Amino acid sequence: MVTLDDIAKKAGFSVSTVSRVLNGKAKRYRISDKTQEIVNKIAKDLNYQPNQLARGLRLKKTHTIGLVLPDISNPFFAHVARIIQTEIYEQGYIIIVCNTDENQEKEIEQVRLLRSKGVDGFLIMPVGLRYDHIEELLESDIPLVLLDRCFDALNTNSVIVDNYIGTYRAVEYLIQKGHRRIAIIQGLPRTSTNTKRLEGYEDALKKHDIAIDEKLIVGKDFREDNGYIESKFLLNLSNPPTAIFCTSDLITLGTLKAIHEEKLTIPNDISIISFDDFDFAPYLGTPLTAVSQPKQMMGKMAVKQLMEDINGNGDQEKNHIVLKPTLNIRQSVKTLN
Amino acid sequence: MVTLDDIAKKAGFSVSTVSRVLNGKAKRYRISDKTQEIVNKIAKDLNYQPNQLARGLRLKKTHTIGLVLPDISNPFFAHVARIIQTEIYEQGYIIIVCNTDENQEKEIEQVRLLRSKGVDGFLIMPVGLRYDHIEELLESDIPLVLLDRCFDALNTNSVIVDNYIGTYRAVEYLIQKGHRRIAIIQGLPRTSTNTKRLEGYEDALKKHDIAIDEKLIVGKDFREDNGYIESKFLLNLSNPPTAIFCTSDLITLGTLKAIHEEKLTIPNDISIISFDDFDFAPYLGTPLTAVSQPKQMMGKMAVKQLMEDINGNGDQEKNHIVLKPTLNIRQSVKTLN
DNA sequence: TTTATGTGTGAAAACGATTGTTCAAGGTTA
DNA sequence: TAACCTTGAACAATCGTTTTCACACATAAA
Incomplete structure (x- = not known):
């Protein structure tokens, strides 16, 4: 790679002058127009690119x-x-x-x-x-x-994003639609997003006097596998939920896979609300109701x-x-x- | 940020010695165990992180x-x-x-x-x-x-990926299923992927003695909007295609949107094959037949x-x-x- | 003629690391 | 006692920039 020094040698000026010209500080340092021209031309000819490491340093x-x-x-x-x-x-x-x-x-x-x-x-x-x-x-x-x-x-x-209100409204919507056994598949516990979503879930249930069933609060991270595994368990409960709230789209993907395997249909056998709302959500087998983040x-x-x-x-x-x-x-x- | 010099001063040794110890070159340069200990301890105490810019330079x-x-x-x-x-x-x-x-x-x-x-x-x-x-x-x-x-x-x-064979097989599959009017929504023209996909498309048609209809070869980039716009046109042709081959999942997303708007259903009104095969493909309204890249x-x-x-x-x-x-x-x- | 002012440029330090070379001190050998 | 190793560590150059300071020269003012 070509350096300031290369240009300086070729131009017959010092490195400092070259640097100043190339940084547009010519005026401030009273560098003559002729010098500028020469330096600029050579820099261009040599396709000079400043070394950003040196610069950063x-x-x-x-x-x-x-x-x-x-x-x-x-x-x-x-x-x-x-x-x-x-x-x-x-x-x-x-x-x-x-x-x-x-x-x-x-x-x-x-x-x-x-x-x-x-x-x-x-x-x-x-x-x-x-x-x-x-x-x-x-x-x-x-x-x-x-x-x-x-x-x-x-x-x-x-x-x-206001994760609390997002989840609260979603769960309340489920309740309005007559659901009582609502499961939530959590993301990573103890993260702020997850905590808030869980709070929203619990508060919505409490507000509507629905007892919280610990069996319906599952999950451990935001990934697909988690969604799949937990859904399998939820769907096979003796008293399964009528709705699942998935705290991420990737979890939803896993849930979809599980539901598919169990030969169930959405929303007839099980209702779903997802969080994130990715682009394809409207075109899924059943267009997905989802909490959308801006x-x-x-x-x-x-x-x-x-x-x-x-x-x-x-x-x-x-x-x-x-x-x-x-x-x-x-x-x-x-x-x- | 703490530098080698900080450590050197605190330890009472030179920068070179510190550098050598920290780089595990102590033996080669015969640096005493005691010196090493001192340097290592101070480096750890000060939570030294080498400046990668200087290092890179x-x-x-x-x-x-x-x-x-x-x-x-x-x-x-x-x-x-x-x-x-x-x-x-x-x-x-x-x-x-x-x-x-x-x-x-x-x-x-x-x-x-x-x-x-x-x-x-x-x-x-x-x-x-x-x-x-x-x-x-x-x-x-x-x-x-x-x-x-x-x-x-x-x-x-x-x-x-062998884009030619991927497209060829997909189009041949459509032909086997009885399709004759097959459209392709291209990605960015003159790119190798697009060119090969187009070739595969054309060759498959030729092989089966289907005339190529320029009206059915549309599109200009791999994005959603392109898929949407071109699909709208294709679906409103006086003699519309029975199948559309979309050269990317994003194009497919646009196509899906258009089909939805036109109140058509897949595959009854129109058949689709996509390229890329993203994770949600199996769970779409109609599970998507797609060319999958490894x-x-x-x-x-x-x-x-x-x-x-x-x-x-x-x-x-x-x-x-x-x-x-x-x-x-x-x-x-x-x-x- | 001296002093001030302006103009155009270069030398050198600095940024923080690595590394080839040098050097001092102590020990060994002849 | 001189010559020679060995050991442990420092010196200094280097990477490619930027920037402070200094300097040389010319012109103008006193």
């Missing part, structure tokens, strides 16, 4: 953002990642993506690694079981926005916050943005008498 | 791979990206992801940017309209694997090749791997008498 700025998320193949995260990538690229930044696989240790390691790579900021959709590593970023004043999940104990920028807004707002934090003087106030989900009613819920 | 190695793809929110790419990320992370590398939006200029720019960031190699799912920038990488001996699409004129490592294999093989290239001595032979797709027959094709 010197400037302490890399124009790189670390995007940490659980699983890029989950359509919800993929969608948000896409929005983020596009928005941030427009601002002259690029993203390094790390999958944590919902593994807390992996997340901690990745944050450390990204930090030593000199990223200018973080966009994190955290696993959510621990937060000391995030607190560390906070203390070091590294720009940071938490997305999708956050921590009550931490005063960070964040963009989340993915586009989430991504855009997170980037906006992060950029303000990066470009600010460090004393920005932290924003905690909560977006409202919507319940997209389609046909996967049966009306019971 | 000196070593000319960043342990970072550039992953360039058209659209991370497309489930096919998301899936492959996920596999790649996981595999590569295990090898001690991380990925920078860039979306090109199927925009050739953007891709060229991104490759340039990634290069100046000092990535150790590239994994590219190219737009496919131009390849001079890729040729440049090749000439500079930068490790590189092309994925999904490749260029006949270029001798690069590549992992692709995503897992594609990702794994691409990473394997890239790693061999990176770790090799530069005179590796280039591999051109072609994987076979499979036709997953479900229920979206009607048998016409």
